[in-house]
Amino acid sequence: MGLAINYKLSAAENLSSAVVRELVSRARLYARKIGCAKTSDVTRVKPGAPNTSLFVRAGREEDCCFGFVPAKRGWGFETWPGRGCESAFFGLCQYPRRAPFVLRGKRGFTPTDYKGGWLFKGSCKTQYANEHGWPHFLRCHKTIISILEFWQKLGVTVETNDEGGYWASRSEEQLKERLRQYDGLVAMMAGAFKDAVEGTSPAVNSPIFARNDFERLEAEGWREFGSKLGFGIPVVRSGQKAQRRN
Secondary structure, eight states: OOOEEEEEEEEOTTOOHHHHHHHHHHHHHHHHHTTOSEEOOOEEOOTTOTTOOEEEEESOGGGOEEEEEOOSEEEEEEEEOSTTSOOEEEEEEEOOSEEEEEETTEEEEEEOSOOSSEEEEEEEEOGGGGGGOHHHHHHHHHHHHHHHHHHHHTTOEEEEEETTSHHHHOOHHHHHHHHHHHHHHHHHHHHHHHHHHTTTSSOOOOGGGGOTTHHHHHHHHIIIIITTTTOOSOEEEETTEEEEOO
């Protein structure tokens, strides 16, 4: 859980594998040029390769039957903007149009999200880059945005769901406000979960606990989201001890 940039890349079916590899290579060089902390080589995507599968749901929503469909072929690379930020995988792949599934003992096939051509769906959680300060977070977040813009310049269709709102607004102030909200929400959820399982499960770990201002963030999260999410009585922390408000 946390503020992320979700994206979908797609290109025409008539592009050859060699052309796709060249597009991916150019995007990789651009990621290195703009200062990503680490960037892998371009690799051929093989069936079952991590970070390349399509999420598929079969049957009715209440059946909770879902899985991941591996890519058949493609090219991709992984890049890491900087500390605290997730790495992001970019590429273009081809997938089967149908996937097998088993539901209530019966075997069948369900359509995937693949309609032909070259496709890739990815996500990069940037929120925890903020552990190293707003300027660092802003640079990491804008780095992913910049790479997506470069894909557009290459002629690839880009669909983006930027949970920080920056892709659509280009407003750093809006991004900063969204980040504040997400910090509070994650601190509230993490604190509530930790309290709920304390003494019955292994210790709950989250990067948000390392924040020096965790207690403030948690309190802000309860004020803003507690009643909306039906959590009931909020938690107020003092040191390492959690106390309930009466």
